[in-house]
Amino acid sequence: MNTDKTDRTEPEGIIVVDKPVGPTSFDVVYKLRKALHTKSIGHCGTLDPLASGVVVCCVGRYTKLVRFLTSDDKRYVADVTFGFTTPSLDLETEASEHGDPAVVTEETLRAALSSWRGVVQQVPPLHSALQKDGVRLYHMARAGHDVEVDARDVVIHDLELLSYTAPTATIACHVGKGFFVRSLARDLGVAVGCPAHLSALRRTDSGGYTLDDAVSLDVARDPARAHLTLKHGRQALRGVTQIEISESQAKTLRHGLRPLTDLPLQSEVLACCGDEIVAVVDVRDDVGEDPAKDARGGPPPDGAHRLVSVRGF
Numbered sequence: 001m002n003t004d005k006t007d008r009t010e011p012e013g014i015i016v017v018d019k020p021v022g023p024t025s026f027d028v029v030y031k032l033r034k035a036l037h038t039k040s041i042g043h044c045g046t047l048d049p050l051a052s053g054v055v056v057c058c059v060g061r062y063t064k065l066v067r068f069l070t071s072d073d074k075r076y077v078a079d080v081t082f083g084f085t086t087p088s089l090d091l092e093t094e095a096s097e098h099g100d101p102a103v104v105t106e107e108t109l110r111a112a113l114s115s116w117r118g119v120v121q122q123v124p125p126l127h128s129a130l131q132k133d134g135v136r137l138y139h140m141a142r143a144g145h146d147v148e149v150d151a152r153d154v155v156i157h158d159l160e161l162l163s164y165t166a167p168t169a170t171i172a173c174h175v176g177k178g179f180f181v182r183s184l185a186r187d188l189g190v191a192v193g194c195p196a197h198l199s200a201l202r203r204t205d206s207g208g209y210t211l212d213d214a215v216s217l218d219v220a221r222d223p224a225r226a227h228l229t230l231k232h233g234r235q236a237l238r239g240v241t242q243i244e245i246s247e248s249q250a251k252t253l254r255h256g257l258r259p260l261t262d263l264p265l266q267s268e269v270l271a272c273c274g275d276e277i278v279a280v281v282d283v284r285d286d287v288g289e290d291p292a293k294d295a296r297g298g299p300p301p302d303g304a305h306r307l308v309s310v311r312g313f
Helices: 025-036 060-070 106-114 137-142 181-192 223-229 247-254
Strands: 013-019 041-043 051-059 074-082 118-122 152-165 168-175 196-206 242-244 266-273 276-285 306-312
Touching: 013 025, 013 060, 025 041, 025 051, 025 223, 041 060, 051 060, 060 266, 074 181, 106 152, 106 181, 118 181, 168 181, 181 196, 247 266, 247 276, 247 306
Parallel strands: 051 196, 242 266
Antiparallel strands: 013 051, 041 051, 074 168, 074 196, 118 152, 152 168, 266 276, 276 306
16 A cells, blocks of 8 residues: 555645744745746645744645644743733734833742633734634724724643743743733733743644654755655654554445444544544534444434544545
């Protein structure tokens, strides 16, 4: 069995780039498209131009996995500087409100950070790519509109104060999808009584892909080297639920059938045979729906009422 699909003419796989400060995440994708001579590339989580670190990019068929990898946890090391804030909550815009960083102490910082765990409400920055009424928030901000941004649920696994040398705190962040570190800087400033902004940010981990997996943007944009950095097959994946299937089950899945197997109840998993990714499988209770049928067209046995949908990889 050919597991790495090296016979395909189009480039495919996963490439992890250590984005420097300056380019946007789309700039990374654009340079990869030129280097790999393909338009089929997507990234798994935006990094602002003033941030650096891990950007996971999927190429070719692997773009089907973007929505899996985008939803994964992220880790950052952030510098939050006290004394003033800005409309963008970082250094992209001019200072708008000042305060005295002398009121900030390690004790107050640690107390504030320790109070935020689990699911919390967070108001995204107005200067962001989120949409309201079909319009990007940053377009509204640049047009000078007074826009109320709704709070939303985000997940905080851990916030650790690594150091505080006035007026800047360095914080390790382990957070879920959709978390804005710039909003954390704003909220931390409010909590300790001094306006703050995000002065530096580095993403160290995105869904299990770390800086150790990453190549520099110079390598990624080089046609002679970019192909060599692509990771293929099941071993290229991080943080995605996988199930092992037999070759006979793989053959059945490739034909779009739904074999009854001992599948765990999961919203979506990747079915893999050896190192080959075979299909994206949705496994859920069939409550309120027609009973799932096996590959022979018959009803499932008692106790096996699972609805399985299959999308080939």
